[in-house]
Amino acid sequence: MASQLAQPELASVRRFEAAGFRAWPAANVHYDGTWLTRLTPAHPARRLNSVNPLDPGDVHHLEDRIERAGREFAAVGRTLTFRMSPLSGDAMSVHFDRAGWHWLAESLVMHRPLDDRLIGGAIDQIPMKDVPRFVGAAIKAQGASNILRPALTDILTAIQPEAGLFALEREDDEPLATAICVQDGDLAGLFEIATAEAERGKGYARRIVLSALKWARLRGARIAWLQVEASNERARSLYASLGFTELYRYHYRQPAET
Known part of the structure; x- marks a missing residue:
């Protein structure tokens, strides 16, 4: 729980939360x-x-502020959703529990030192510069809808830190695996790691992750980190085998009527 974290740990959470916001920018903030x-x-x-919520002590006028946020989400056709990291604090969690809010989609934030021992055998790979081509490959690898193509393109072009777009493809240009690595100072964040369904279990995810991290290491990154859903056992097993360990968790809350 947030109240049990020592201050240095909360400072570390704030650092990775801020890096995550920069690496995956929203349209409106x-x-x-x-x-x-x-x-x-x-x-x-x-x-x-x-x-x-980014401060455990900021729990003043909860009802009014939650209602105001609900109107903002409704105005754009979205369900009011709170992302609850350790920075949210116990008081807000208790408030949502009493109101019967749903608990959704817990994820882990994992990290590890980015050293030569990890990436020594990684294959050198040059990131893609063609954003539309990468977006097409990522959508195929994820099995996602083409409807998301414009939005994903906008997100990638809005990333302010240096972003490496990585794709492994067959000779016919069909994607095997894709990943995004955002190098933000000494941090290397991994996002949208995906392997085409028919190609899973063949080591492509490991290969592309290591190549992406090698690229970031050569640019000065010293800490690798990522976010993974707690229910994704295959991905968690891969990251654990690469030496990633859990730093903290977050989850989402939505009103009971949704």
Whole structure:
């Protein structure tokens, strides 16, 4: 629970939360106190459409602020969603529990030192510069809808830190695996790692992750990190085998009537 974290741990959470916001920017962003609201009407992802409390002590006028946030989400056709990291604090969790809010989609934030021992055998790979081509490959690898193509393109072009777009493809240009690595100072964040369904279990995800991290290491990154859904056992097993360990968890909350 947030109240059990020592201050240095909370500072570490704040650092990785901020890096995550920079690496995966929402279309519209604003603050209510220390609550960061992120809205992206063109993309359904919860992390792009959620209220992110960033201070455990900022729990004043909860009902009024939650109602105001609900109107903002309704105006763009989204369900009010709070993303609950350790920065949200116990008081807000208790409030949502009493109101019967749903608990959804727990994820882990994992990290590890980015050293030569990890990436020594990685294959050198040059990131793609062709954003539309990468987006097409990523959508295929993920098995996602082409409807998301414009929104994903907008997200990638809005990333401010250096972003490496990586894809492994067959000779016929069909994607095997894709990944995004965002190098933000000494941090290398991995996002949207996906392997085409027919190609899973063949080591492509490991290969592309290591190549992406080698690229980031050569640019000065020293810590690798990622987010993974707690229910994704295959991905968690891969990351654990690469030496990633859990730093903290977050989950989403939505009103009981949804």
